[in-house]
Amino acid sequence: MAKDANPRKQPRQERAKATVDAIMKAAAQVLIAEGYENATTARIAERAGVSIGSLYQYFPNKEALVAALIERHSDEIVATVDEALTATSHETLEDGMRALIHAAVTAHRLDPKLHKILHEQVPRVGRLAKALDTTRRVTNAIEVFLRQHEAELKNKRDPAMAALVVETALEALSHKAVIERHDLLRSGAFEGEMLSLVTSYLTGK
């Protein structure tokens, strides 16, 4: 087990970029198919059609490879949520929440199987934990939005606290719907429940 976190060689030629891309694609596929523990570097390299040595030329170890995957996935989610909230910054709080919920569900649906693995099976330790702080970034975005709509907020609701509550609840509900109860999303009923949950909490109406 290497503790070496030294940055590996950066791909300079097109050929090398294709290799890195193939490795990451293969890593995602193998993670989905085999789970984190059985996703060995050898299997990933084989799936990528690359030798094991090439893998270690661009990623110092397995952990860093998975971290790269997580970071990319996290960025996608945060971007999706951010877009939704900034796009509705001048509409009502309820409209914003509706957009947020839609974004959260959409984000989870980008690659549900990979999301499930990354979220449930990847150990939350070391560098991996850092890459997984989607939560904090999303909560911040929500807090900003709530401050912009403080007038609609129920008396004495602290935006920071409310953002924490809303993020936690919506993340859990989106996750459950997309990962475990995909049937709930057939009709729009479940999104309606989520909206009802957060708006009545936030506005107190």
Place this chain on the structure above:
Amino acid sequence: MAKDANPRKQPRQERAKATVDAIMKAAAQVLIAEGYENATTARIAERAGVSIGSLYQYFPNKEALVAALIERHSDEIVATVDEALTATSHETLEDGMRALIHAAVTAHRLDPKLHKILHEQVPRVGRLAKALDTTRRVTNAIEVFLRQHEAELKNKRDPAMAALVVETALEALSHKAVIERHDLLRSGAFEGEMLSLVTSYLTGK
């Protein structure tokens, strides 16, 4: 790696029961201290003051040992929640939710470190997944409670759906508070937020 799931010998003498107990206690301690991946059977046996052979006499493999730990923990949580809901079955819906929230937080606090490991680091595969269905059992209990208070429920709220939403949200919030933001529990403010969230959703007031 053995796939053998054959039931191992049951402890018949007191001595053996003590051994099994020591193994489970040690397993919890080692899991907390080292994490799931580094919690080797050898380390657990050493910590228990037992030989590795004894461990394998009562547990067919590491997975089964952890599963036993999970099952016990899950039963504790379900029991705590069940008590709270049945004790308040004749009080108001809000009182019941207050008790439920208190129970959820208490349940998470029984052994927060172990809970965190079991919840976040143990791979959700095979037998482990089955043992982890605390969720389903708690949701059922909540649904029963809600049906008993259907009169107080907002128009057209389906008890099954509402139970799902409430369980998911409260579990996520309790988890976050106890595991990541223990500071939030100093004052009772956070429990208040949780109560506000679910009661305004359920009663629509």
Place this chain on the structure above:
DNA sequence: TGAATATGTGATGAATCGTTCACATTTACT
């Protein structure tokens, strides 16, 4: 007391894994 059964031991096997490194091949550039 002594035999049958239950329990405990730990060296050892067998498998797997992450990672390295000496070397081969390909590309870029003069």
Place this chain on the structure above:
DNA sequence: AGTAAATGTGAACGATTCATCACATATTCA
């Protein structure tokens, strides 16, 4: 064409793991 840099290869290594089994000890009970 020729050379240096970039990229690719995969056998081999060391470390670690789970799990077994032949044997020793303790307990039960006739």
